[in-house]
Amino acid sequence: MEALRNKAKELLAAGAVKVVIGYGQGTGDSRRPVFVHSADKVTDLVFDKACTQNLATYLTKSEVRAMGRMAIVAVPSTLRSILQLAAEKQLREENVVALAMIDGVMKDLSTFDAIEETVATVPDAISEADQKVIDKLMAMSSSERRAFWADELGRCVKCYACRSSCPMCYCERCTMDCNRPQWIPVASHAIGNLEYHVVRAMHLAGRCVQCGTCGAACPVGIPVHLLTFFAEGTVRRQFGQKGGASAKLDYAMSTFKPDDKEQFIR
Amino acid sequence: MSRVGVFICHCGENIAGTVDVAAVAKAALDMPGVVHAVEYKYMCSDPGQTMLKDAIKEKKLDGVVVAACSPRMHEPTFRRTAEEGGINPFQCEMANLREHCSWVHEKAPATTAKAVDLVRLQVEKVKRNLPLNPIRVPITKKALVLGGGIAGIQAALDIANAGNPVLLVEQSPSIGGHMSQLSETFPTLDCSQCILTPRMVEVARHPNITLYTYSELEKLEGFIGNFKATIRRKARKIDEKICNGCGVCQQKCPVKKIPDQFNEGLSNRPAIFVPFPQAVPNKPVIDVENCTYFKTGKCKACEKLCPTKAIRFDQEDQIEVHDVGAVVLATGYKTMPVSNFPEYGYGKFKDVIDGMKFERLASASGPTGGAIKRPSDGKEPQHVVFIACAGSRDRAKGVPYCSKICCMYTAKHAMLYQHKVHGGTATVFYMDVRAAGKNYDEFVRRAVEEDGVKYVRGRVSRVYEDNGQLVVKGVDTLLGGEQVEIRADMVVLATAVQAQDNAEELAQTLHVSYDPYKFFAEAHPKLRPVETNTAGIFLAGACQAPRDIPETVAQASGAAVKVCGLFSQPTLTREPIIAVVDRQAPPVFSNCVGCFLCKSACPYQAIEEEAIKNRNGDVIKTVAKVNPGLCQGCGTCVSTCRTKAIDLQGYSNEQIFAELMSI
């Protein structure tokens, strides 16, 4: 953490960055995102186990970008988000420095190549807990799964905390907000909720970095991240491509191989 | 509120016999937005069409649904009729009551119910149709032909003879390509040069053809009718305008010992040279790697002795940009490098050569004046073994396909050998003899029956040397796979035909797709064999797949016709069924976020990047833009777009959503 603060101080003092996006003290013993603008404020930065939210979301936020070059305290998933955002032309190399925290060690990465190298060395399996639930679901019958999701999504109020907290949901106009036609109902009734979350998962397939921030953000505790994890999982399994591996565009859902293998098309 | 007219066709008994058309018309009248619904015996007949036109005028219709046969049959007809009636042709939709209903279902209420639904779908759709206008793209009526082999020559001549300017670009110093190296050609055995050189000369003096030899395409931008081609004209180090091709420079050049590519290294050439006597243009090139002046700064013999003072040591490459409307790819092929055949001792044994070398040996204008002399000692080989399928149909060599021409030229080689070396023996190892073609099989039979060439069906495992003589070890599968060993004085490999080394790079420059073997891909394997899937770029000859001369010439003429067809129109008119990226007033400008994930989804590279600038000219955002010249309207980008910023005219989100809302 000292290394982190020192690096942040150095960057800010030198004017190399205008803001450091990091974690700070929140209500009680929680953590919250903080934005440090001056070298004398770097003590606001903290880093510990509780710092899991993927802050990459802020890299595409106009108010934050307006400040100038950004440094961001990055957990592995944040690094992957940076690469995916770069691949989708939403982020330029010169605009961001990643202060990667990997196993408590701080690495400052100022090029996408450096981030790619680092990311390649970090395992990105999804948490056992999440895997358990997915396995449990897959062991169920189709109708049991439907019941499970009907119950979970029944609580959804379409507050879009999942969307807003997702680094890859940077679209100014989400499909949900397109009303000519209104493909997906705005109202948070059962069908509207189901369609919303299926669409979101489809849109993240091949782009999801499996950070789980959307699930953590849900105020009513719906495991929405499992849907995107699952779709991304299919992509990885079927096509060997994945979100956030490279700053060069390699989007599984807009490329193909003539010999993609499936068993269901008659 | 829309004013839709529904016109239900009986198609004689075809529809009316099964579907209760009166009921359909009645139901249609009840549909919101429908102000007029009638049934008639034959909508496509003159009275039928007149009926439609009149209704459009009288009922002030703004949309028309014709419930009849398949739109794949009569959509153009009724769209034209609608236009004549005074509405935009794309305000007309068809409900398929025949192929999709009356012909496939029994006469029953359910069938009529389906007919009503099919009408409703189209009514709901047509209410959301927008007037569309055909897209007109201007055409630069000048063709770029890449490659000066027989394919390029033929294409260039055909296009030029039709009165269109052509820019023919060839990377080597002379046009002519592989064909100019051949001795005779199958199945007629007429001399290659004799039939080719007149064409080469014709190209040179054709008023419509600009010939750029020793030049390469660097970049191709734009789209059908409107390409910008950037061409590098490599420095020959001589002034072509002044040089009269007298050849003094070649004689006086002190450097003499450079292997002559044209003769496949069987002879030598100087550092300043014309590739071959009949070269077009007949102007030399200085080979900078080997020129004494360029190596040591001394010599300049050619410059001193040139009668026209045409030598230009300081000449630089020149870059030129040309506007062209169409491109013909005729970049040809290469044969598999013989270094790939250690088992046949190539490189180790001088007298194991490939087909091209043999062509030069057999050529009257070749290093031996047409006498078959083996490279090692210049002796006349008494026994020659020809190995067909050297590399072809061989997965291990990465060439699973058949090179197509080898069977024929191997037969030709064996035949020529027998003609030139009386009493000599020619043995051919082969897998199959594929001689499908006019007079082809007859030709092979002649080699066997009249010229006594021995055909052994089997593979050669290796070629080795046994006290100074080559031994070819193989099997004869017709003799029950028995081992055969043949002592030969010379071995000729019919090496596989492969794509040029730079094919992939070139394909990417041109945005055309290519197959796993780097041959350029045709737009459709059966129906569009001379087009690429990039509109305006066509294919001729062996750059698309192994081909012999007749096929190449035929395909080249085919490509030429496609180009002429394109050029025959004043402007290029295309159906407006294309994708468009949403544009709005500031501050939104477009719903596109500029992620460009659609780019790789487009089969036609039709999606471009457009920088939206403010008044001061600084970029506000970069968004996608569909090039109407390239888009073919498949809509793959539309379903890729997360923000629904791309839509497909004629199959818009609103239209399809409306259809779905009425199922």
Added chain:
Amino acid sequence: MAEPFEPKLTAFVCNWCTYAGADLTGTSRIKYQSNVRVIRLPCTGRIDFMMVLKAFSRGSDGVIISGCHPNDCHYTSGNYHARRRWMVFRDLLDFVGVDLNRVTFSWVSAAEGAKWAELVNETTNRVRELGPYKEVQQLAAVGIE
């Protein structure tokens, strides 16, 4: 006595292969069941997965999705892109408990008129067995006070 259940099927097909194939079914007068309503699109690449969701939420009991065989796409690769989407989308539908027996994916070429008839009949029978897709159709009313 109550009407026997007749399923509603919605088909999303490409213009160049399957729609033409279905036309051939007609010209060859091959009979099939009349439960299907065809939505004609230029290419399977145009099929947005949201269309399938809508088809179900708007009362379809089954869905057919069909286009050109690999390599035959009129637009060279639209169907390859579509295939990838289907692979992911189908898995996801299964994950959220949509009954995959109600969705048929197929390649039907312009020459396969008989296959189209077979496909429609087979799917119609299967979905008739399964009965109306209440589970999803009822959702439309759930959650509204």
Added chain:
Amino acid sequence: MSDKYIISESGVGSLIDAIGKSGRRVLGPKEVAERIEIAEIKNAAQLATKGQSIVSAKGTVFPKVERLMKYKYEGKNIVLDDVDPNAAPTVLFGVRPCEARAFHALDVVFNWDYKDKFFNARLANTTVVAIGCTEADASCFCTSVGSRPDDPQGSDILLSRLKSGGYLAEVNTDKGKALVALAKDVFQPLPGVADLVPAATVAPAFDAKVLEQKLAGKFDNPVWLEQSLRCLGCGACAFVCPTCVCFSIEDEADARRGERLRTWDSCGLRLFTLHASGHNPRDKQSQRWRQRVYHKFAYYPDRFKTLGCVGCGKCSRACPVDMNLKQHLAQAAEG
């Protein structure tokens, strides 16, 4: 002046049963998988007597999605179907006083000029039985917005925990009396003074009056940008809030029929103020955050003589990035 009774622990159960028998549905805070939801309560055991529900109870009078009307096509004619608010008689049992108080803030809006029949029908059929708070957390700030953990305002009956177990029941309204009538024997007379478990201590963080004055001069203050920089612009705060009234009207229709729905909406969402022209008067998150604060703490007092906030702190708990309203308001009230 309210009548006071004693209810024993078991009395609570009997009361719930009695209410159920009377044909009213009982909703209340219920623990489901470590979350407290407002859900149907079948018996006293299901009642979560501590902690706060995540989503407020406002859904009982202002559901997250409600149908306003339906229509269908008969031929070309459109047949309208005016739906009735299905206002089932409901007792909201065991909610916190802050939630009870919140109904007033909703009432002033839904009866401001137009009288909303859906809201009023539901409110009229809803009786609120609150339980005073003996615990609070770092997000609570009722004491800063003119209330307290044992505030009876808005409760038809307020229950306060007795040291000896059971509750003191303060019956404040006729709706409350109606409940008493359902189970007379449950409500025992009060023996002298009730020995109550002390109410939770919630230290005041700011003075709402001062805040209101400060806001008047703070509209263009950089504090809003500074505070909202981490705000994601989602609607979590508004959708859990007991007093947020923003809604959207959505028409859902196909070629044959359609319905008009009213759904929760949030001024925190970018689209909330987006004009068809593309212009957005509140384009920046800081503007939307400011709007949220001003709406509740400046415009409400000005227009309705009441605050648009009850200090329940649900928004702070629900926020994915820990926007702690209490803290931010305190900061705004300073300097």
